[in-house]
Amino acid sequence: MAKNYIVAINAAIDANYTYSFPEPIGLGTAVFVPLRNTRRAKGVIISDEAPALDDKIKIKSIIEANPDRPVLPIRIIKWAKWLSDYYQYPLGLVLESCFAPLKPATKTRKTHKNDIVPSVEKMALPDLTGEQKQCLSGISQNPHFNVHLLFGVTGSGKTEVYLRLLEQSLSQGKTAIVIVPEISLTPQIVKRFSERFPDEVALIHSHLTPREKTNQWWLAVNGKKKILIGARSALFCPVESIGLIIVDEEHEASFKQDEKLKYNGRDAAIMLAKLHNCPIVLGSATPSIESWNNAKTGRYKLHEMTKRVENRSLPNVHIVDLKDEESKDKKKQCTEVDLPFWLSFELYEAIQKTLIKKEQVALFLNRRGMAQTTLCSDCGFVYECPNCSISLTLHASNQLHCHYCDYGISLKTQCPSCFEPSIKPIGIGTEQVQNDMHTLFPEANIERADRDEITTREDLEKLIENMEEGRTDILVGTQMIAKGLDFPKLTLVGLVLADVGMNMPDFRSSERSFQLITQVSGRSGRHSELPGDVFIQTYNPDHLSIEYAKKANYVDFANTELEFRSDAQYPPFSKLVCFKITGLFESKVKDTARILADRAHLLKQKFEIYNKIQVLGPSPAPILRIKGKYRYMLLIKATDFKVVSPLAKQLLGSKKWIPAQTKVQIDVDPLNML
Ligand code: ADP
Ligand code: ZN
Numbered sequence: 001m002a003k004n005y006i007v008a009i010n011a012a013i014d015a016n017y018t019y020s021f022p023e024p025i026g027l028g029t030a031v032f033v034p035l036r037n038t039r040r041a042k043g044v045i046i047s048d049e050a051p052a053l054d055d056k057i058k059i060k061s062i063i064e065a066n067p068d069r070p071v072l073p074i075r076i077i078k079w080a081k082w083l084s085d086y087y088q089y090p091l092g093l094v095l096e097s098c099f100a101p102l103k104p105a106t107k108t109r110k111t112h113k114n115d116i117v118p119s120v121e122k123m124a125l126p127d128l129t130g131e132q133k134q135c136l137s138g139i140s141q142n143p144h145f146n147v148h149l150l151f152g153v154t155g156s157g158k159t160e161v162y163l164r165l166l167e168q169s170l171s172q173g174k175t176a177i178v179i180v181p182e183i184s185l186t187p188q189i190v191k192r193f194s195e196r197f198p199d200e201v202a203l204i205h206s207h208l209t210p211r212e213k214t215n216q217w218w219l220a221v222n223g224k225k226k227i228l229i230g231a232r233s234a235l236f237c238p239v240e241s242i243g244l245i246i247v248d249e250e251h252e253a254s255f256k257q258d259e260k261l262k263y264n265g266r267d268a269a270i271m272l273a274k275l276h277n278c279p280i281v282l283g284s285a286t287p288s289i290e291s292w293n294n295a296k297t298g299r300y301k302l303h304e305m306t307k308r309v310e311n312r313s314l315p316n317v318h319i320v321d322l323k324d325e326e327s328k329d330k331k332k333q334c335t336e337v338d339l340p341f342w343l344s345f346e347l348y349e350a351i352q353k354t355l356i357k358k359e360q361v362a363l364f365l366n367r368r369g370m371a372q373t374t375l376c377s378d379c380g381f382v383y384e385c386p387n388c389s390i391s392l393t394l395h396a397s398n399q400l401h402c403h404y405c406d407y408g409i410s411l412k413t414q415c416p417s418c419f420e421p422s423i424k425p426i427g428i429g430t431e432q433v434q435n436d437m438h439t440l441f442p443e444a445n446i447e448r449a450d451r452d453e454i455t456t457r458e459d460l461e462k463l464i465e466n467m468e469e470g471r472t473d474i475l476v477g478t479q480m481i482a483k484g485l486d487f488p489k490l491t492l493v494g495l496v497l498a499d500v501g502m503n504m505p506d507f508r509s510s511e512r513s514f515q516l517i518t519q520v521s522g523r524s525g526r527h528s529e530l531p532g533d534v535f536i537q538t539y540n541p542d543h544l545s546i547e548y549a550k551k552a553n554y555v556d557f558a559n560t561e562l563e564f565r566s567d568a569q570y571p572p573f574s575k576l577v578c579f580k581i582t583g584l585f586e587s588k589v590k591d592t593a594r595i596l597a598d599r600a601h602l603l604k605q606k607f608e609i610y611n612k613i614q615v616l617g618p619s620p621a622p623i624l625r626i627k628g629k630y631r632y633m634l635l636i637k638a639t640d641f642k643v644v645s646p647l648a649k650q651l652l653g654s655k656k657w658i659p660a661q662t663k664v665q666i667d668v669d670p671l672n673m674l
Contacts, residue, residue, distance in 0.1 A: 004050035004059060007033055007043040008092040016091060018050045021062040028077055030069035030099070031062045042066065044095045046077055068103040070221055075275045076238045082271050088648060088666045089261040097236045097261070100217040101210040120195060126309075128164070132157050135303040136164050139281060143172075143243070145274050149250075149295045150283040152305030153552070154522025155312060155486075158283045159189070161305075162246050163196050165281065166227055170200065174243025174278075175226050179269055181252040182206060182231040186484050187461045189248075190229065197227055204230035204237065207457045232257065232265025235272055242276040245269050249483060250282035250291060251515055253508075256671045264669060285522060285554070286515040289508075289565060292558045293572045313531035315493070315524040317550045320344045321541045340436040342428045347494050347535045348440070354492040354533075355444060355473055362475045363437070364482065364520045365430050365496040368450045369393040372427030374400065374411060379418035383411070389624040394425050395452070405627045433496060434476045441474065449477030482519045488527040493520055498538040498546060505622050506673055507570045514545035514557050521549065571669070575641045577648050578670035579634040581618070583662035586630040592662040593618030593632035599651055600636065610647055613638045622674045633673065644668070 002020040035041035084091040139148045152158045169176040194201045202216045202225035219225040220237050247266050255265035273280035295302040330345040354361050373391040374383050383392045385402035392400035398411040413421050434448045454460050466472045467487045502513045525532020548557035566573050583589040600615045614637040621631035638644050
C-alpha cells in the first residue's frame with residue numbers, strides 16, 4: 001500500500017507538502033516531486049509519518065528518489081529544521097544547501113592543488129606551553145557537548161591547540177569541522193592544517209569551482225577525509241559522525257550570511273555540535289561580547305591564554321593624536337621630505353627605522369581607492385552614485401566607483417554642477433597610501449592587499465609568498481591583512497586612520513573597532529625576541545576602543561561594553577529582529593514599513609506575552625538606497641527571548657498583506673544594520 005511522506009521542497013514556499021509513494025522510502029532521501037507547474041521539483045523526505053489526509057484531497061506521488069544525492073543523516077535534518085525555524089527561511093531551501101553543487105564525478109579525478117601535500121616525514125611538534133596544555137586538557141576532558149571559549153591573545157598559539165584537538169578527534173575515528181572566516185582562509189592557515197595532517201583535509205571555500213567543491217564535499221561525506229576546513233557553508237556538508245567543531249575568530253561578523261538564509265555560522269555551529277553531542281571550541285583574541293557574557297555567566301567554559309608563545313612580547317602600542325599640535329610641529333620641522341597629509345612624523349620615522357633594519361612594515365587602512373570621495377570646493381557638489389545613497393570612491397586614473405553596485409564613471413576636474421574646475425579628492429584610500437609610500441621610499445618594494453588588487457587565490461598566495469620570503473618591504477592593505485597572517489619579519493604595523501568605522505550608527509561599532517585594532521596590531525612582532533611596534537593614528541585617542549587596545553586589555557573593554565549594553569538593553573541583554581523592507585518606490589516601501597509597525601503594535605496590545613517587546617521604527621536605513629532599491633527598517637527588541645520567534649512569525653503572517661513591488665525580509669540577530 002502506498003504510504004504518505006512529508007517532503008520539503010526546494011522552492012520559496014513556507015509549507016512542506018504530503019506526497020505518496022508505493023514503496024518504503026527513508027527519511028532524508030532526496031526525491032523528485034511534481035509541484036504546480038514544475039514537473040520535477042527537488043525535495044527531501046522530512047517525515048515518513050505523514051498524517052492521513054482527507055480522502056477528498058488528492059495526494060500526488062513522489063516521482064523517484066534522486067540517485068545522485070546521498071540520504072541526509074537525521075541530525076542534519078534536525079539542524080536544518082532549527083535553522084529554518086529560527087531564521088525563518090523555507091526548510092526546502094535550507095536543505096538544498098546540504099548537497100554538493102554538481103553530480104559526483106564519474107572518473108577518478110586528478111588531485112586538486114589544495115590537497116596535494118608532500119608526505120612529510122613525521123614533523124617535530126613544538127612542546128606546548130603551560131597555558132596550551134591546560135586549555136587542551138580542559139577542553140578534551142569531556143567528549144560531550146560543551147561550548148568552550150578559547151580566549152587567547154594574538155600569537156598565544158591557539159592554532160596549535162586546535163591541531164592537538166584534531167589529532168585526538170582523528171584517533172577516535174570521528175570527523176572534525178573547522179570553520180574560519182572566508183577572509184582568513186588564507187593559504188597560510190590551510191597549509192598549517194594540511195602539513196600536520198597530510199591526506200586528511202577536505203577544504204571548502206568560495207574560490208573553488210563547482211567541480212572542485214563537489215569533489216571535496218564527497219571526500220568529507222564519504223569519510224575519506226576526516227577534517228573538513230571551510231567557510232561557514234562547510235557546516236552544511238552532511239557528515240555522519242562529527243566529534244569536534246572548531247570556530248576560529250568566532251567574533252567575526254562575516255560569519256553571518258547577509259542574504260537569503262541569514263544565519264550566523266558560529267551560532268549554527270553550536271547547534272550542530274549540540275545535535276552531535278560533541279564539544280565545540282570558539283577561538284578568539286577578542287571574543288564577541290555575546291560569547292564573553294556567556295563565558296562569564298557559565299554557559300560557556302572559559303579557557304584563557306594570556307601570553308604569547310616562547311615569551312615573545314605583545315607589541316608596543318603607540319598612539320599618535322592627529323590633532324595634537326606637538327605632533328604637527330614635528331611634522332613641519334621635518335624638512336628632508338614632504339610628508340603626505342595622512343602620515344605623522346612619528347609613523348614615518350618608525351617606517352624608516354624598520355626598513356633600515358631590513359624588517360617589514362604593514363600599513364592598514366580599511367578604505368580602498370585613492371580618496372574616499374570628491375568635492376567641488378566652490379559649490380560643494382559631491383559625485384554620488386545614481387543607484388545608491390553613497391558617494392563615489394576615487395580610484396587610480398581618475399575613475400570613480402561605487403563600492404555597493406559597481407557603477408563607475410571618469411572624473412572630470414570641471415564640476416558638473418557649477419562648471420568651475422574645482423573638484424578635489426577628499427580623504428584617503430589604500431591606493432593613495434601605496435603611491436605616497438613609493439614617493440617616500442623609492443627603493444622599497446611595496447605591495448597592496450585589497451579587493452581591487454587581490455582578486456584570485458593565486459594573487460593572495462603570491463602576496464603571502466613575497467612577504468614570507470622577505471621580497472616585500474611594505475604591505476599596504478585593508479582588513480584583508482588584519483587577521484590570520486603570520487610573518488616572521490613583520491615588526492611594524494601602522495593603522496593609518498583608526499577612526500574609520502568608529503562612529504558608525506551601530507551599537508557594535510566600539511566592539512568592532514576594538515577587535516580590528518587588536519587583530520591588526522597582533523600581526524606585529526610575532527616571532528621576534530624584541531617586541532614589535534604598532535602606531536595607531538587617530539583623531540580620537542580617548543575613544544574606549546583605542547584606550548583599551550593600547551593596554552591590550554580585552555577583559556576591561558568587554559566588561560565596560562557589557563555595562564553599556566545592559567543599560568541600553570542591547571544584546572546580549574535583549575534579542576533583536578530586524579525587518580528589512582525594500583522596493584523601487586520610496587512611498588510604497590515607507591507605507592509597507594508603516595503597516596508592519598502597526599501590526600507589531602497591534603500584536604503587542606492584543607497578546608500579553610508581547611507586552612514587553614519594543615517596536616523601534618520604522619525608519620529609513622542609514623544607507624537609504626542600494627542598487628536602486630529604497631530601504632526601510634523596523635526593529636523589534638525583546639528581553640524575553642522566547643517571544644521573538646512566534647512574534648516574528650505572526651507579524652509576517654500569510655504575507656498576503658505585503659503590497660506588490662515591496663519585499664519584507666527578516667533578519668534574526670542582525671549584525672549589519674546599515
Ligand atoms: P594564534 O593562533 O593564537 O594567533 P598561533 O597558533 O598562530 O597563534 O601561534 C603563533 C606562532 O607560534 C606560530 O608561528 C606557531 O607556529 C608558533 N607556536 C605555537 N605554539 C608553539 C609552541 N608551543 N612553541 C613554539 N612555537 C609555537
Ligand atoms: Zn551604487
